[in-house]
Amino acid sequence: MYGKAIRIRGGRAFGVALAAAVVFGFGPAGPAHADTFIPLPGGSITRQLADGTNLTVTITGESAKISGSMGDTPAHRNVWTTAVASVDLDGPSASSATIKISPGYIVGCQVDISGGINNGVSGGVTNDPSKATQTNPFGGLSATQSLSEGISIGPGQAVARLMLDLEKPDDYGMESHKRYNKVPGPHASVSWTDETFAVDGCGGYAQARSFVAAEVDSTNFIGNLVLYGEPFSMG
Structure with a gap:
């Protein structure tokens, strides 16, 4: 049986990583104002x-679409995001291995997030694709920290939020x-299509970037x- 695709419109959060890679430029895509649509290059x-x-x-x-809050305050933004994240295997274990995927x-608020998880977010991911880390960069995330619940950050802070929260009974039916x-x-x-989340409390320059964590x-x-x-x- 080949891997299944999952489509979501509401988000939550998770994470794992032993190796990391950063793609494309580290600079912002340009200033965003109310109802600003930003096409993004993705990566591989x-x-x-x-x-x-x-x-x-x-x-x-x-892509991302940025809009202000209903109250039109500079400390609040609403973000609408769309993308497809995929993981593919080719080689000896391609059909027999199990894939975990979490986007x-x-x-970040007034902080450089070009280094991925390192800047203000717990973990030890490096910018250098040739170097690996044994640190789990998402180890500090709890079950209550989800993308759909919104993000409150102040100057100099950055957070990572994952989108998925899949419910199922455990071995004891709980x-x-x-x-x-x-x-x-x-x-x-x-x-995900027009997946929205709110950012509150950042009165200065704010940035965001997507990530996809995969485990095989x-x-x-x-x-x-x-x-x-x-x-x-x-x-």
């Missing part, structure tokens, strides 16, 4: 896993929540990769 990165299997993480069809956004979609390889994807589990190894999209200005 491929890394070879321990047994020679190639892991590719891709963001396509990405999200990093949001409600459990997963911050990722888990499917058999070789393909998995998550798409096989009988012999676990491989991880995080892809970052291009930062965009929220004004």
